[in-house]
Amino acid sequence: MAAICVNVAAAAVTGPKASALQGGAGATAAAATTTTTTTTTRTRPSRNGVHASHISCSSSSSTFAAPGFCNIARRRTPTIRHSSSRKILCAQDLAEQIKEMKAAEKRWESQVKEGKVKSLTAKEAGYAIQLSNYSFLDVRPSTEHSKVYVKDSIWIPIYDVDKSLDPGTLLKKLSNFSMGGWWSGLPLMKYNERFMPDVVAQIPKSANLIVGCQKGLRSLAACEQLYKAGYRNLYWLNGGFDAVQEGDLEKEGSQPFNFAGIGGMSEFLGWTDVQRAEAAKQGMTYRALLFARLLGVILAVDLFFLGAQQLGHYFQQLRQ
Structure with a gap:
């Protein structure tokens, strides 16, 4: 159950304080702990109001990553013995993570409504780059950027593949793979701590900057950080590279832009929406x-x- 909570919430929460955005939004990791327990037979209410019996405290632990949900790190925390009670608690924590994610999405989208970030279609972005010397910032991870990218663009990922080999990270990678990574091809991601320092070093704050990712969510998260750092001429690629049609943007690479976000067994078998659309054409x-x-x-x-x-x-x- 803990592994399920980690992967689902990690896919849901995006930001420097969250863990593993597969697909649409990226994420970073914080430490938490699963426990092996010895039971007693007392009955008392849990902290969040769920009445539980046979509460037990842990004597040994193993680590995984996920802030705020099923989080029992660095302290002896009562653990519910019954699986139904554990499911209730985990579902409540997961609901909090999803709530935080939705709040973050609203905050990012409000940037466009308030005029802090201007929205551009893929075709408009292509014209801006060709005719007005706008710069394009690609914030996708290396797995997507290596397939295809905008010609002369600047690549600085806000999230990238976690290449750590410590036991905790290996456990998270195994969990990510078993919970759907083998099918989607999405590896474990972590927040790029060098994102803002690298952006400031390479791009002047006065630049007209178009920011893009594969689906459009991570680029909005990047725009929020860029605006806080003093960038005022920000443009967002609406819909990300998934919305780019052939000829909208000058590209480097043999694949269409919308193929960069697929992978794993689903890509190999052709069971993705973009491949079905391609099959209808070819x-x-x-x-x-x-x-x-x-x-x-x-x-x-x-x-x-x-x-x-x-x-x-x-x-x-x-x-x-």
Whole structure:
């Protein structure tokens, strides 16, 4: 249950104080702890009003990342024994994270309504870059930027792939992979602490700056930080690169801009919206390629199970 809370809330919360935005918004990590418990048989109300029996305190712990939910770090905290009570508590904490995320989205969107950040379509951004010498700041992670990017753009990710190899991070990576990363291809992300220092070092505050990401949310988060730092000529790529049509922006890379945000098994099998749209354009040749991949996966799975069965029979014969 703790691992589920970490991954769902990490996907929901975006900002320098949050953890792992997969897809649309990025996130950073804070430490929390899961516990192994020894039970007693007392009954008393929990801190958030949920009455719980068989409350137990921990004597050992293991770490994971997630601020504010299921967070029992650095203290001996009562843990509910019954799984139904744990689900209630975790759901409440997760609801708080989602609430914070929605509040952040409203705050970022208000920048456009208040005129602090001006909204541009992909076509308008292309004209601005070509005719008015506007600069383009790409805040996507390296996994997306490496596929395709705007020609002559400045790349400074606000979130990027977490390459740490400490035990805690490896555990989070395993959890991220098992909870859907294998399907979506989204790796574990962390906030780039060098984002603002690098921006200030490379881009003057008087510049006309267009900020873009894959779906449009991380770029709004970046605009908030840029405005606070003194940038006043800010423009937001509305809808991100997912909304870019061929020819809107001059690109470097062979893939369409909206293909940069897909990955994993879903991309390999062609089970994404952008690939379905592409299949409708290209016709049977593209569909045949995707069908061949699906057939190959099915055959590989069948061979794996057949090999596992044969190996099991072999070991059984050895025992006899």
